[in-house]
Amino acid sequence: MSFDDVRVTRVSSSAFQRVAAAPMTVVAHRGAPALAPENTILAQEIGRRSGGVFIENDVRLSRDRVPFLMHDPTVDRTTDGVGKISELSAAQLRGLDAGSWLAPVFAGARVPTLAEQLADLRTRGGSLLLEIKETDSMEDVAAVVDVVRAEEMTGRVVIQSFDPQHLRWVRQLAPEIPLGLLRPKLDADPVAVSQELGLALYNPSGVALEARPSVVADLHAAGLGVWVWTVDTAEQWSRYEGYGVDGLITNRAGELTGWLSGRGAGR
Template identity: 35%
Template sequence: MTAWPFPRWIAHRGAGKLAPENTLAAFRVGAAHGYSAFECDVKLSADGQPFLLHDATLERTTAEHGTAGDRVWAALSRIDAGSWHSRLYAGEPLPSLEAIARYVQCNGFALNVEIKPTPGVEHTTGQAVGEACTRLWQDQATPLLFSSFRPEALQGARETAPQIPRALLVDTLWPQWFDVAQSLGCVAVVANHRLMDAALVAQLQGAGLRALCYTVNEDADARRLLALGVDGIITDAVDRFSPFAALPVASGAAA
């Protein structure tokens, strides 16, 4: 297999339990716990600006309502995306992809951009994110990976940013998932950790693909996956899993 630039431990949505997910604040919290690789969700505003948000709608992580992708970036950028989490983060804004790119590049961090399109614009979102990342990562050496549950989004990204590696996300092993991953030129598959077993690791790694898992927050699950030899673990538990340890131990404890 080709060289893999990501560390094994990846912070989910920045540090999306300790701070408001998919915000710069969450990235800073993850970095404070020693993490150097991050995952985030990216979609498009109505005027084509890539920005960070997991859900199609705004209700869960802001005080606003409705489909986020129906609003222009000037309106989205003024939304409070922190108060839902705690008073400490009141006023924390939704970040643009460009803001996150500058942050990880300045710190030499790796980034896994999950392309999370608003339903109905999967291919267009992939194309736009690919174009943006081609521009933002020009002459940059910091590792970047695209992932998505939507093959159409990965195909769009492949068309505009063929040089950026891709990974297929799977929550179930649906028919032809493996063939789709290969046809898209993926370098990895990111699976629900409950799916990952020795046979799946062997299938992926035997085909030259990296085997990653989400979202791993329990010690027993992490130990099982590390014993299987997975290549990456995406976690919310940045305060409990040290990214420097060979086995999951509390951050700050001896490896």
């Protein structure tokens, strides 16, 4: 089967807003970090089976510009290696054990490339909330975007960052990929910032949202979705649900899924 009339259009921001009575979107933070080595394919699989509609992962580039999943700037904490990921080659990173640090049963787990992660999601199901970590290079951002496009996953990836410049570069390179801005504190005017960056999602920390919960309604009125990070207790889930947020980024995807299911049954 072939198509010669396909047109790529930017996803509407409102696509990330939950409709009335719908549950909040479950976003599995780093996969399932309490149950498997974070940012690995196994953690992704557990996060997906736990009800994560999106998997949240972090991406950094190796010395030879291959995007790998890694939260920290160094491999020290989550592998048997040492050093900055930006100073290690792809071959060196592929040879690291990314599981033994958590438990012996995970020995031999590997640091996945972004391409490997996306291939897994494409064939097994699920979407990706991908955070670009520190970089001051448009070329680095382009390397990430190129992989998303090569894996034909632009329709199932949202790219987020704390750095607005990263999002400007993504928008310039791939306007079809939805964008999310991470915020440890609320901007004075989140709507204006979101519109300037062309965001689909404004993603504050739970602590930041506590300062001004009314911002959710403002963002919704402007067509934005709101996903909050990183929230792991039922008390928080209930409070943020009351604020009207659209999604929760959590380390406890399975428990959140069960909690949401119970809430739905009680309605």
